[in-house]
Amino acid sequence: MSKRFSTLDTTRLLFEHPKILFRLIERMDRNEARYIRESDLINEVMAYSRTLGRADQDRIRLALNTDNLFRTGLVIDIIKAEGERRLVLQDALINLMRACNASLYQELTDARLRGHLVTLRDVRDRFENASFSEADPDFTELRDDLNERVSQLIGLLRQNVLRMQTISTQLADMSGDASRVPEKYVAFRRDLFEQIVTLYDRHIKPTLVFLNPDTRLPDGTNLFETLEAMVKQLEVNGQMSLADQMFRSSLSLNALYKPIQAVAQEVEHFLRKTRRGMVQYNAMEHFFGQLRELKGETETLSLRRKWLEGGDFARSTGFLMGLRAQARPKHYAFGASxxxxxxxxxxxxxxxxxxxxxxxxxxxxxxxxxxxxxxxxxxxxxxxxxxxxxxxxxxxxxxxxxxxxxxxxxxxxxxxxxxxxxxxxxxxxxxxxxxxxxxxxxxxxxxxxxxxxxxxxxxxxxxxxxxxxxxxxxxx
Structure with a gap:
């Protein structure tokens, strides 16, 4: 009888070695698919476990084989198509892995945002015929449905904001060739422009429109008008607690507009950069990435690792050498009082x-x-x-x-x-x-x-x- 792992043990192993799923989810997003290939899973597991000890190799290869993942419920379906097996992972597992890695957050598209808006409009319309009585199970189910949808929307938008705030790294990756192949800069800039315009038009701009309270939609009310209508219905029918909760949710959604607007301005500013500016931008992002890795080493469970060990970084870059011998620069006295x-x-x-x-x-x-x-x-x-x-x-x-x-x-x-x-x-x-x-x-x-x-x-x-x-x- 072969060794079996429980769902808890398998999940624990996945989070102890998260790079395996990180790479698979990243490849899944790149292919715009909702599944991972079994061959890709086997290759990733074999490549990752090759550097581990024999005992860890056996544990990972046994826990992450297809049969064990399907038996534990982490793989919910196996599809056979085009001569290959495709594994559909549990949505909860994918969402948890995305929460652990901001680079895996999916940008919200116009279709997804409008889908959330349509469901909220449907809840608003159902409120018109609701009894607003706690003894009515239809109303309690409708109330729970509203809370779940609003909370889910806020969570997705916050993840989207975090994802967009890391767009500097993505822009640096896109423009990396500018410093390596100067003679191809014209063609490179054209391709880069197309990629960034797609990113702006498909993800950033729809989110800005969705979170703008002054947006006028041809097919109905916008997000904030829909929430305001539900707040009024709840107040009229004596559901003050739920009305206050919806009002606070509306404020939270409104506060997400400015960070995304700042990202849009950063993208527009990046498009105006020259080749020299891109080289400088990439250099800053490169060293900033090194500092971020040093900071990440302090964000562990060890209470001893609370300071950045930046000695090697300072000696290798030369940015900070002799800084203590220099007078502290005087700030420009432009106050806010x-x-x-x-x-x-x-x-x-x-x-x-x-x-x-x-x-x-x-x-x-x-x-x-x-x-x-x-x-x-x-x-x-x-x-x-x-x-x-x-x-x-x-x-x-x-x-x-x-x-x-x-x-x-x-x-x-x-x-x-x-x-x-x-x-x-x-x-x-x-x-x-x-x-x-x-x-x-x-x-x-x-x-x-x-x-x-x-x-x-x-x-x-x-x-x-x-x-x-x-x-x-x-x-x-």
């Missing part, structure tokens, strides 16, 4: 006010050489003081830099002595409602653009311009 945008808009308003007063901006007389002319200096300061009287200021942590930004490039003939004169004026006579606070912190300021000594820097004491409080006596 309300105060940041208030500050930004305030600065824009002040600059626009300066531009509106362009006709009143004084043209300071140039001072040639290092000689001083008392009459010229007095005239410059007088003109500058008149302009400061009309200058709009806001609270700032660095008054000197603020004044320099308002004067440099705006007032013709501006020099650092003009900045000192303006600062002295504001320190001694602050604007109405403000006070100038001098700190013990020092800052360096680059010279004006037209300075004769561009290597010099102005070292100054930092001053703040703050709103004056009621207890201020007018002194700084």
């Amino acid at each position: 309300t105060s940041y945008y208030q500050l930004l808009f305030s600065e824009l308003e002040l600059r626009l006010a300066d531009l509106r007063r362009k006709a009143d901006v004084p043209v300071l007389q140039e001072v040639a050489g290092s000689g001083r002319d008392t009459r010229v200096d007095v005239q410059r300061i007088h003109q500058l003081y008149q302009w400061l009287e009309t200058l709009q200021l806001r609270p700032t942590n660095d008054l000197v830099r603020e004044l320099h930004g308002r004067l440099d490039g705006f007032i013709e003939g501006y020099r650092f002595p003009d900045l000192l004169a303006a600062l002295n004026r504001l320190v001694n006579t602050p604007p109405a409602g403000f006070r100038v606070v001098t700190t013990n912190r020092f800052r360096a300021l680059a010279p004006a653009q037209d300075s004769a000594t561009p290597d010099d820097h102005f070292i100054y004491r930092k001053r703040r311009l703050e709103p004056a409080s009621e207890t201020d006596n007018g002194t700084n």
Whole structure:
């Protein structure tokens, strides 16, 4: 009597060695079939088990033979056609294997999406004649059918989103030949364009249309209009719990639109890439794939493997060598807080006010050489003081830099002595409602653009311009 394995033992072996079914499902999808050939199964099992020990080889070959798979129910049918045996796997097993490998998720087509929509419309129509009574088995069956179909739809769409978010790897595989055969780039780009357009038209675009609440369909209501109609029917008939559940499901479906829209934009951006851009894209995807494999090694049951062991990766690529010796790059201070945008808009308003007063901006007389002319200096300061009287200021942590930004490039003939004169004026006579606070912190300021000594820097004491409080006596 030959050794037999139970369904549990056979399933455990399949998930301990998942690459066998991964390859078979991938081949099944590539052939657009709903079965696997028995010859393909035997070849995969033999090729995979060849590298294992003798005991593991015997266990896998016994557990994954056709008779054992059919007896355990993992193969539900065996079809003999065209001189070969075709095995139909259990749908639950295939779905579990797809859940374990995002690359095996099937993109939803327009036909599958419309099939789900038609079934939901049918449930909506059946609600019109339902009793909405918990004692009625017809209604309870209809309610369970609705819950199952909506949950199944959400699950399929989420899988589809995950599958589409890994499209970068698929695009890199498609464009791999661009870096290897430059002379065939024109023909390659044409073939690549056809493949991506097919992917976009057959999978991405139908999903976008399906999840767009503003879509108008010629044969009836769209997804969200159908769900909204059922929610209203349930609320009118007192089924508030089920109505709330359908409303939350509608929100979940609506939230899936933006990730798929981002994928569509990525595909459109990829089509505009040049050959050099594709080579760079492939290089980044190649090394990103290596990092993803290192991350995958941490996603095991071992609690010790929680850090990426990237030492070999860093030494082999050279990307990170010497990184610790470099200063951390400063981020661009573009925030998302309300105060940041208030500050930004305030600065824009002040600059626009300066531009509106362009006709009143004084043209300071140039001072040639290092000689001083008392009459010229007095005239410059007088003109500058008149302009400061009309200058709009806001609270700032660095008054000197603020004044320099308002004067440099705006007032013709501006020099650092003009900045000192303006600062002295504001320190001694602050604007109405403000006070100038001098700190013990020092800052360096680059010279004006037209300075004769561009290597010099102005070292100054930092001053703040703050709103004056009621207890201020007018002194700084």
